[in-house]
Amino acid sequence: MSMPARTPRRSGIRGGEAASGWLFTAPMIILLGMFLVIPVLMALWVSFSDWNGRGSPFSGSVAFVGLDNYSALVGGGGLAEQDFGTALRNNAWYVLLVVPIQTTLSLLLAVLVNRQILRGRGFFRTAFYFPSVTSSVAITVLWLFLFSASGAVNKLLAFIGVNGPNWFNDPSGVLHNIFEAFGVATGPAALTGNSFLGISFWEWLAGPSVAMSAFILMAVFTTSGTFMLLFIAALQNLSGDVVEAAIMDGANGWQRFWQVTLPQLRPTLFTVLTLGLIGAWQVFDQIYTGTQGGPGKTTLTPAYLSYQAAFTNQAWGQGAAIAFILFVIIVVFTLFQRWLLAERTVSARRMRLYLQTPTSGGSK
Amino acid sequence: MQRRNSRLLIGAGLTMVGALTLSACGSGSGFSNDSATTGGELTSDSSQGLSVLIGSSGDAETAAVNAAVAAWSEAAGTNAEVSVASDLNQQLAQGFAAQKPADVFYLSTDALAGYASNGSLLAYGDNLANKDDFYPSLVSSFTYDGEFYCAPKDFSTLQLLINTDLWAKAGLTDADIPTTWDELATVSATLTTGSQVGLALGSEYARLGAFMAQAGGSLMNEDSTEATANSPENIAGLEYAQKLLNDGVMSYASEIGAGWGGEAFGKQLSAMTIEGNWITGAMTNDFPDVNYTVAELPAGPEGKGTLQFTNCWGIAADSPNQTAALDLVEQLTSKDAQLTFSEEFGPMPSIMSAADEWKSANPTLVPFLDGADYATGVPIVQGATDVVSDLNAQLESLKTGNAQTILDSTQKNLEALLK
Numbered sequence: 001m002s003m004p005a006r007t008p009r010r011s012g013i014r015g016g017e018a019a020s021g022w023l024f025t026a027p028m029i030i031l032l033g034m035f036l037v038i039p040v041l042m043a044l045w046v047s048f049s050d051w052n053g054r055g056s057p058f059s060g061s062v063a064f065v066g067l068d069n070y071s072a073l074v075g076g077g078g079l080a081e082q083d084f085g086t087a088l089r090n091n092a093w094y095v096l097l098v099v100p101i102q103t104t105l106s107l108l109l110a111v112l113v114n115r116q117i118l119r120g121r122g123f124f125r126t127a128f129y130f131p132s133v134t135s136s137v138a139i140t141v142l143w144l145f146l147f148s149a150s151g152a153v154n155k156l157l158a159f160i161g162v163n164g165p166n167w168f169n170d171p172s173g174v175l176h177n178i179f180e181a182f183g184v185a186t187g188p189a190a191l192t193g194n195s196f197l198g199i200s201f202w203e204w205l206a207g208p209s210v211a212m213s214a215f216i217l218m219a220v221f222t223t224s225g226t227f228m229l230l231f232i233a234a235l236q237n238l239s240g241d242v243v244e245a246a247i248m249d250g251a252n253g254w255q256r257f258w259q260v261t262l263p264q265l266r267p268t269l270f271t272v273l274t275l276g277l278i279g280a281w282q283v284f285d286q287i288y289t290g291t292q293g294g295p296g297k298t299t300l301t302p303a304y305l306s307y308q309a310a311f312t313n314q315a316w317g318q319g320a321a322i323a324f325i326l327f328v329i330i331v332v333f334t335l336f337q338r339w340l341l342a343e344r345t346v347s348a349r350r351m352r353l354y355l356q357t358p359t360s361g362g363s364k
Numbered sequence: 365m366q367r368r369n370s371r372l373l374i375g376a377g378l379t380m381v382g383a384l385t386l387s388a389c390g391s392g393s394g395f396s397n398d399s400a401t402t403g404g405e406l407t408s409d410s411s412q413g414l415s416v417l418i419g420s421s422g423d424a425e426t427a428a429v430n431a432a433v434a435a436w437s438e439a440a441g442t443n444a445e446v447s448v449a450s451d452l453n454q455q456l457a458q459g460f461a462a463q464k465p466a467d468v469f470y471l472s473t474d475a476l477a478g479y480a481s482n483g484s485l486l487a488y489g490d491n492l493a494n495k496d497d498f499y500p501s502l503v504s505s506f507t508y509d510g511e512f513y514c515a516p517k518d519f520s521t522l523q524l525l526i527n528t529d530l531w532a533k534a535g536l537t538d539a540d541i542p543t544t545w546d547e548l549a550t551v552s553a554t555l556t557t558g559s560q561v562g563l564a565l566g567s568e569y570a571r572l573g574a575f576m577a578q579a580g581g582s583l584m585n586e587d588s589t590e591a592t593a594n595s596p597e598n599i600a601g602l603e604y605a606q607k608l609l610n611d612g613v614m615s616y617a618s619e620i621g622a623g624w625g626g627e628a629f630g631k632q633l634s635a636m637t638i639e640g641n642w643i644t645g646a647m648t649n650d651f652p653d654v655n656y657t658v659a660e661l662p663a664g665p666e667g668k669g670t671l672q673f674t675n676c677w678g679i680a681a682d683s684p685n686q687t688a689a690l691d692l693v694e695q696l697t698s699k700d701a702q703l704t705f706s707e708e709f710g711p712m713p714s715i716m717s718a719a720d721e722w723k724s725a726n727p728t729l730v731p732f733l734d735g736a737d738y739a740t741g742v743p744i745v746q747g748a749t750d751v752v753s754d755l756n757a758q759l760e761s762l763k764t765g766n767a768q769t770i771l772d773s774t775q776k777n778l779e780a781l782l783k
Contacts, residue, residue: 052482054460079750079777149621169618171760295618297757311453313750316480 045058047320053310069321076199081311084199084325086297087305093208094301095280095333098219103272106224111257125232133287136285139222144168144290147214167214171296173206174213185338187362208300215286223279226270234268235261270341281330302326316353375496406491408687416692417459419452421709428708429696436695442688459483463682467689471678473505473515477746479678480508486679487511488690494697497715504586504677505741506566514676515697518711522574522670523737524662528655530555530635542662543603545578548619555635558728563608563623564634565617568756571638573671576601577740583752584743584778591778593755594771597641597666602767604664609763616760630654634637640673641732645710655783660731672739673712712736751777 042057050065051057069236095155104119131139146152147167154164179185186192187202191334194201208216238261246260287293293300293308302322310319412472416433420426431444437444449455452470456479459465465484479485489495489503502516526541534554552562565571569583576582581597584590592598613632622628629637630651630781637643638661647654661670677693679686695701702713703721712733713722716723723730742748751774758770 045639053457053478054482055462055463078780079747079754083750083754115672149618166621171757293753294757294760296760297754311457312475312478313747314457314475314482315747 004114043323046316047324049317051316053314053316057316065317069317072318073321073325077198078317079338082198083297083300083304083305084322085199085301086203087302087322088197089199089204089206090208090212090298091281091283091301094212094216094219094283095277097208097216098223098280099273099276101216102224102227102276103269105220106227106272107231107269109224109228110235111261113228114232114235128228129225129343131222132229132248134222136222137289139218140286140289143214143218143286165210168211168291170210171294171298173209173298175205175207177210178207186248193325209296211291211295212299215299216289218286219280222262223276227276230268230272231265234265238264238325239361266341266343270338273337273341278330281326281333387656406486406488406686406690407684409684410442410688412469412684413445414445414683414685414688414692416444417449417452417455417469418446419470420448424709425705427763428705430700432696432704433692437691440688440691442685444692460680460682465680465682467548467680467683467685468692469678469680470517471676473674473676473742473744474749476506476513476676477508477744477748479490480511480513481746484681485513486681486683486686486689487513488686488693489513489515490677491690492697493694494539494715497717498697499714499716499736501672501736501739501741502674502714505672505744507587510587515693517677517697518705518714519672519674519736520642520712521672521732521739522571522638522640522661523695523731523735524659524748525637525639525643526657526659527629527632527635528657530560534635541659543660544662545664546661549608549611551614552636553611556613556619559585560632561613561615561620561634563614563638564617564620564622564628565614565620565635565638567760567762569752569759570671570673570756571625572602572605572762573740573761574638574661574669575605575664577669577671578661578666579604580664580666580669582740584748585776588748589746589782591782593773593775593778594768599767601664602762602771606762606765606767618760621714629656629757641710641712644729657731658731660734668738670735671737672735672741676742689770711734745778747781748778751781 045070046057048064048066049057049062050068051062072078072080074081109128112118113121113122113128118124148154149166149169151167153167159165179187187200187205191202191205192200196204242264243256243260246256251259251364282303283301284307287299287301287304289305291299293304303326304324306319307328308319309315309322368739414437416429418426418429426446426448433444433446447466451476456465456471456475458471460479460482471479471485476485480487484683492515494515494683495503495512498516499519502519503512506516520571522543531540536551536554540547540551542551548563555562561647573583576598577600579597579598581592581595581601583593586591587728605614609616615628617623617625617628617634617637620628620633622631622633625634625637625639626643626646628634629639629643630647632654647656660668676698679693681688697714699713699715699718699721702715702723704716705711705715706722707725713719719733719736723733744754754777755770755774758765758773764771
């Protein structure tokens with residue numbers, strides 16, 4: 001039916017465009033397919049199979065086991081569920097603290113080094129960015145030294161009269177410690193008696209362990225520089241006239257930042273939050289080189305658990321299943337945050353603000 | 365926009381289908397090779413050289429293994445190449461998945477059950493000419509499902525290390541070396557001062573389990589068919605350790621700022637530690653000024669007890685030349701080879717016929733080898749590593765915890781593995 005309409009596109013000077021388009025993109029599509037899509041699909045199959053690590057996962061002896069691997073993790077009642085719950089708990093606290101802190105800090109740094117009057121801006125930019133270009137393994141080793149029981153950090157704390165914790169060997173939860181300081185050493189029965197994913201609600205509320213807190217500080221230290229760079233780029237892209245207009249309208253510096261600059265940074269903010277979220281949920285190198293999940297499993301993360309299940313316990317299906325659950329978690333969080341940051345029409349309450357000022361120029 | 369999307373989808377779909385077809389073809393060769401290779405004839409494709417994969421502790425070990433393998437290669441006329449793995453578990457797993465594994469490799473007791481159950485390993489133990497020479501406790505450490513899988517490479521046991529200078533300073537003599545739990549508690553208290561603790565050790569089953577063994581307990585029965593984690597013996601062992609911790613005469617190494625018992629001992633943060641014979645290397649290299657002696661661990665209510673740690677020489681079921689591999693392993697576990705290894709990098713020989721010579725060569729380390737007579741190994745069942753690491757996590761807070769509760773949860777987890 002639509003043939004007459006389509007024919008012109010096929011002939012003439014632009015006729016071969018589609019074919020050449022595919023031709024030019026083919027190398028990348030093949031590369032991505034070979035090294036990304038196929039492995040991911042294979043892993044998906046493994047997560048539904050009883051493959052045990054010997055030979056090809058597509059050989060005849062490997063059977064489809066449905067959701068067995070997944071149900072062992074989220075409802076098996078055994079050690080696998082408990083470990084997975086612990087790993088999720090640890091990583092959730094990590095994300096909850098790392099993402100907001102690193103985003104705020106990187107924005108702050110970006111605004112600071114973006115100011116025209118700051119002398120030696122180049123120096124500060126380099127200094128703040130430096131941790132980001134250092135390998136995470138090197139920084140982890142540095143961190144292990146800094147935060148050892150008699151390390152530099154504890155020496156510094158001792159200097160101001162604080163008896164520092166034994167960082168990487170302290171499995172106690174930070175929130176639990178705070179509760180304990182107020183005399184609540186054991187949780188109420190409602191929290192200790194009921195559990196989710198094999199660990200009690202009281203344990204969910206433990207907060208990051210002291211060891212995990214050191215990793216949280218490290219993540220903030222290393223990634224803030226990267227995201228600062230993104231914010232600087234965005235800040236330099238903002239046109240000066242909007243800010244000038246705000247100055248003319250009588251907005252002070254604080255108002256200009258919150259009402260004018262920040263809303264314009266929304267796309268960058270989305271990028272930074274998304275990248276931060278993904279990075280924080282996938283934390284692996286630090287755990288692998290630093291603590292291997294200890295002390296007391298409080299630095300176990302799903303990514304490390306997945307590796308451990310597959311490579312040391314030969315539970316490949318379960319390892320793959322953990323990876324896919326992690327994938328779903330990241331996608332859900334990203335969608336939620338996308339919804340949160342979406343552009344919305346101005347609410348009626350806010351609209352009234354603009355309408356009530358009779359002399360407003362309407363330039364907005 | 366709409367049209368572009370649908371075209372993109374079709375394109376992506378086609379790529380995926382193509383890719384899947386390709387990968388299915390690629391894996392086609394895997395179909396035929398699935399028959400289990402245990403029991404039957406050994407493969408002997410002599411055109412193939414052997415690859416040996418080891419997880420080395422350092423240059424000394426690498427050089428010693430290289431030399432031993434090269435010597436065998438020359439005598440047997442078969443090529444053999446040693447490579448050192450940076451992450452042994454990962455490299456083994458990759459090899460097995462690709463069905464091109466190393467022919468001969470180091471294998472830990474932790475990994476045995478996993479690889480044995482998926483058919484990656486050749487159960488060649490019964491074909492070994494020197495089979496009866498291995499310590500029986502080591503043989504049972506590498507027996508899975510009734511089959512003796514691989515030849516123990518060497519082994520270590522835990523014993524008590526005593527700092528002789530601090531010992532003398534506290535007014536103790538050789539007659540005070542503890543032989544019972546009560547005596548251990550007493551000397552630990554005597555040796556505990558403001559700046560040092562009597563006894564320091566790692567906060568894990570691989571150390572505290574020695575107390576459980578002395579009380580007559582173990583995590584599982586000898587052939588790993590029954591979980592016995594919450595037996596009264598094990599509880600008694602843990603409660604004894606708990607008492608020492610709470611009395612302040614014993615500490616976890618991590619609590620006093622050391623990475624492991626050996627470091628606490630070397631830095632003289634503790635006067636005694638419980639470690640295996642690997643500690644001698646660290647003492648020579650890092651703490652040459654510390655004088656120490658090795659004593660057998662004190663006997664508990666049920667007599668002497670300690671834990672043993674060992675690795676074996678695994679042979680892959682997919683190896684094309686298993687006959688040569690077996691020959692190599694027999695050579696590497698022979699008395700001469702093991703005594704040379706021991707000289708070069710310190711492990712204890714896994715065969716009984718080398719014991720006397722080893723003892724006369726290492727008179728100060730004799731207690732470690734004596735431990736072989738009463739040592740217990742780790743449970744050999746798939747998933748036990750996870751259970752033990754969960755137990756380790758709980759043992760970190762043993763001070764405030766409850767031995768019964770801790771062992772009950774371990775019991776539950778072990779029982780789940782046997783279902």
